[in-house]
Amino acid sequence: MANIKSKKKRVKTNEKARQRNASTRSALKTYVKSADAAVSEKSDDTAKKVSTAQSKLAKAANKNSIHKNAAARKTSRLMKKATA
Numbered sequence: 001m002a003n004i005k006s007k008k009k010r011v012k013t014n015e016k017a018r019q020r021n022a023s024t025r026s027a028l029k030t031y032v033k034s035a036d037a038a039v040s041e042k043s044d045d046t047a048k049k050v051s052t053a054q055s056k057l058a059k060a061a062n063k064n065s066i067h068k069n070a071a072a073r074k075t076s077r078l079m080k081k082a083t084a
Helices: 005-041 046-062 068-083
Strands: none
Touching (some): 005 068, 046 068
């Protein structure tokens, strides 16, 4: 554990951010998997699920939970499957 007061504060802040990012990434995986499954099954709500996944990916990238290029790559792959 750090000795300097500001470092102690940063440790707390970093831990909160890590937990928030982990939660966001986990939810993101769920949305992407759900959209992927909908595309594979050609279900009725495919467009809605794909749209939701795209939105969540963009939002996570804007909040720096994931890298913007990773979000772009995942969106691109999802759209490629959806339009194929």
